[in-house]
Amino acid sequence: MAKATASASQRLILWLLLAPALLWLFGLILLPHLDLALLSLRERTGPGEYAFGLAQYRTFFTEPLYWDVFVRTATISLIATALTLLLAFPIAWTIAKLTRGRLSTLLFAVCLIPFWVSETVRTLGWMILLRETGVIPGLLVTLGITEVPIEMLYRDPTILVGLVYTSLLFMVVPLYGSLESLDDSLIEAAYDLGGNGWTVLRTVVIPHASPGITAGCIVVFMLTLGNYLTASLLGGKNSLWFTEQIYTQFITRFNWEQGAAFGFLLLLLSSVMVWTGLRLSGQRFSDVMSRT
Amino acid sequence: MIPSLPRPLWLRAATIFFVLGFLVLLFMPLVTVAVFAFNDAPYPAPPWQGFTLDWFTGNEAHGRTGLFSDEELLGSILISMLVATWVTVLSVTIGTTNAFLMERMSFRGQGVLALLMLVPLVIPGVILGISILAFASRVADLLGNLMGWEAEFLRPGLPLVVLGQVSYIIAISTLTISARLKRFDRTLEEAACNLGASRLAVLGTIVLPYLRPALIGSAAIAFLMSFENFNTTLMLVGADSPLTVMMYGRMRDGATPVLNAVSVFLMVASAAIALALMRGDRRDAQRS
Numbered sequence: 001m002a003k004a005t006a007s008a009s010q011r012l013i014l015w016l017l018l019a020p021a022l023l024w025l026f027g028l029i030l031l032p033h034l035d036l037a038l039l040s041l042r043e044r045t046g047p048g049e050y051a052f053g054l055a056q057y058r059t060f061f062t063e064p065l066y067w068d069v070f071v072r073t074a075t076i077s078l079i080a081t082a083l084t085l086l087l088a089f090p091i092a093w094t095i096a097k098l099t100r101g102r103l104s105t106l107l108f109a110v111c112l113i114p115f116w117v118s119e120t121v122r123t124l125g126w127m128i129l130l131r132e133t134g135v136i137p138g139l140l141v142t143l144g145i146t147e148v149p150i151e152m153l154y155r156d157p158t159i160l161v162g163l164v165y166t167s168l169l170f171m172v173v174p175l176y177g178s179l180e181s182l183d184d185s186l187i188e189a190a191y192d193l194g195g196n197g198w199t200v201l202r203t204v205v206i207p208h209a210s211p212g213i214t215a216g217c218i219v220v221f222m223l224t225l226g227n228y229l230t231a232s233l234l235g236g237k238n239s240l241w242f243t244e245q246i247y248t249q250f251i252t253r254f255n256w257e258q259g260a261a262f263g264f265l266l267l268l269l270s271s272v273m274v275w276t277g278l279r280l281s282g283q284r285f286s287d288v289m290s291r292t
Numbered sequence: 293m294i295p296s297l298p299r300p301l302w303l304r305a306a307t308i309f310f311v312l313g314f315l316v317l318l319f320m321p322l323v324t325v326a327v328f329a330f331n332d333a334p335y336p337a338p339p340w341q342g343f344t345l346d347w348f349t350g351n352e353a354h355g356r357t358g359l360f361s362d363e364e365l366l367g368s369i370l371i372s373m374l375v376a377t378w379v380t381v382l383s384v385t386i387g388t389t390n391a392f393l394m395e396r397m398s399f400r401g402q403g404v405l406a407l408l409m410l411v412p413l414v415i416p417g418v419i420l421g422i423s424i425l426a427f428a429s430r431v432a433d434l435l436g437n438l439m440g441w442e443a444e445f446l447r448p449g450l451p452l453v454v455l456g457q458v459s460y461i462i463a464i465s466t467l468t469i470s471a472r473l474k475r476f477d478r479t480l481e482e483a484a485c486n487l488g489a490s491r492l493a494v495l496g497t498i499v500l501p502y503l504r505p506a507l508i509g510s511a512a513i514a515f516l517m518s519f520e521n522f523n524t525t526l527m528l529v530g531a532d533s534p535l536t537v538m539m540y541g542r543m544r545d546g547a548t549p550v551l552n553a554v555s556v557f558l559m560v561a562s563a564a565i566a567l568a569l570m571r572g573d574r575r576d577a578q579r580s
Contacts, residue, residue, distance in 0.1 A: 024459070028458070032426065110315065118519070121322070128336050129324050165321070247527070
């Protein structure tokens, strides 16, 4: 059909297809976030009276608790992302390069299985394993490593374990994708040219896998930063995770203005990190996202 | 590093050791949850007290409330299924129209729209939740003030949970369905047109059957993601709690192994869906 005859019916189809997309993007994403921004800039001046102001953001910077929790959440999320990458890379490598055929498919499938199960269930598993009366502290006593069962929940390393565990899938899948497309002969050539394990990894493998690495890191960081379940259950009441602050403001204290400001700060942090990740690896957003 | 190069024995051994260790780590929490669903003790903790099915079949008379008589828990499973069904229908429908919009149409601003469609995937779930919560209440207030119409569905509750989950699950279905539509051989369509088929007939007999695997796949993923969603849901729930929110509440209070029992149910259900999907994928790969 020629462009010139792109008639009324063609336009009608375009609008019919455009309508749900616009409804979704404007109604559920753009307008709500715009509203959240406006809400966060609203100051309560009296009962039922509001004015434009930065009070919420001022509170964030002047109240050390909020600032500390924010920095803490960002730091732990970064560490969790790095650990996930370190743990997932050898596994993705094994699946993509060291195994062939059925074994490779099987190993990949086995790695994905746990993530079909709800995060709630996996967290329940960690709680049973790690709590004071749980499996691992009991095992440590039986083995004579500790005298009395130690409480392993509610500590930072425990939150890290939970976060890394929950994130593995989102790292293994893009890594596997980018490693599989790497031609073995390139690695052989690099060795023939006198490279050793480290230089080959640095100059051949990592540049090739960079889109996968970026995709994995961005998604994992975003998911850990926004995680509520793992952080609050494994971290206990004082896990001091930023999403908990948002929840407290919004749901418990009903201070929506403050909660909106916190939400916006978290969104800002997450966006800055995504952008930095893309910048550092020289990737385009759409290429990266299509890999996850 | 790769099989075609000689690798020292220690490296091979280390690889196998690492992979096995990784798999143990991967399955440890799930196995633990499953095992303690059958432990004859009031709390999901060691030591092993013997095998029991109380946490599935127990009732008041038994002194233990098992899964099948825990009305609250069963109710929350039904709620989750209801929400997931709505989310699946909405996500797959809009995902399909989006796929056609992006792959078959060309219009100004298409690039921007394509980028916008990816944005929900990088917004933390909690933020999606609060922004929709705040916006929906504002709209509800506005409707109330202007028209005196009490828009109850815009207040925290299941309709809002559906909207919250759909807001990012549509992005995932769009990607899945677009990817398949992109690989479609358009000469098939032209051939059908040349043979005198109408556009609608081509869509129904050629394009949609071709998309079927992607539609089924994205439906299963949408259902599962909705069923398991916690972050967005928590911000939008009203009086009726879906399963994840209910489980979370009980886990905070220290729950009985009935939670393990419901987890076993979830594992079996997820495994069934996963296997069915993988089998479907394989059959598909063989056909083409």
